[in-house]
Amino acid sequence: MSMNGDKAPLTFAAGVLVVVMMAGSLAYFQHGTGSTNSSSTSSGTGSVLISLGQKPRLLGPDVAMNYTMTIIPTLNTRGNANISAAEPQGFRVSINPNRVSFSGSDVAVDVLVSSSGLVAPGTYKIQFVVSWSTGSTNSSFDFRVLKHLVVLLGGTTGPGPFVPSSISVSRGDSVAWLSLDAGSDEYGGQRSVRIVEANVSSPTLTLYSVWSYTFNTAGAFHVDDPLNSALVRPSTVEVT
Secondary structure, three states, X not given: OOOOOOEEEEEOOOOEEEEEEEOOEEEEEEEOOOOOOOEEEEEEOOOEEEEOOOOOOEEOOOEEEEEEEEEEEOOOOOEEEEEEEEOOOOEEEEEEOOEEEEOOOOXXXXXXXXXXXXXXXXXXEEEEEEEEOOEEEEEEEEEEEOOOEEEEXXXXXXXXXXXXXXXXXXXXXXXXXXXXXXXXXXXXXXXXXXXXXXXXXXXXXXOOEEEEEEOOOOEEEEEEOHHHOOOOOOEEEEEO
């Protein structure tokens, strides 16, 4: 049987990221202050800078990504502030805590973002608003929704598994693999993806590297990590 497809590497900047399981879905905890605002607007007295961690901001069905939002107030910004979000239909944003107090220092809150399986692949903007008694600031950030997303997890002593371990797709669908393996003092964190029956492999993946492959032939495909074959259990992709 002939297997063929298209593949495209895409690499993003590195950061620090921890992965945990929450209520049957994945939650990616991403920390850092480097970010890009697609827009920023202030009004009233005082202002704040809103930072939402580093890229990539990728989502897939039943995947929740939790960022550390850092709010940096100017010297004349004081008092209590409310934090809210305006998200597109099909997205869910949870902010904890959603009320903070400015006293001249930076404030950090957790922001959990998820999208439903009904959201079409594409790039979406989510606007965050910080408002206090004498002013407000809003900033928008881009989130990219993928139809099929598999993550390569990391651990403290070695590479983690593919999650989910198996997926079902249709012919012509693309699957993206995202490395969330930061490595540790015990190992380097380099990962790879090989689709055995298609005889194709990704380049070496480091933290936040993304590699995709388009499945154009039906069948069962086994996916492994040749750089860590003894430690990582293979996964499967069923193409119908």
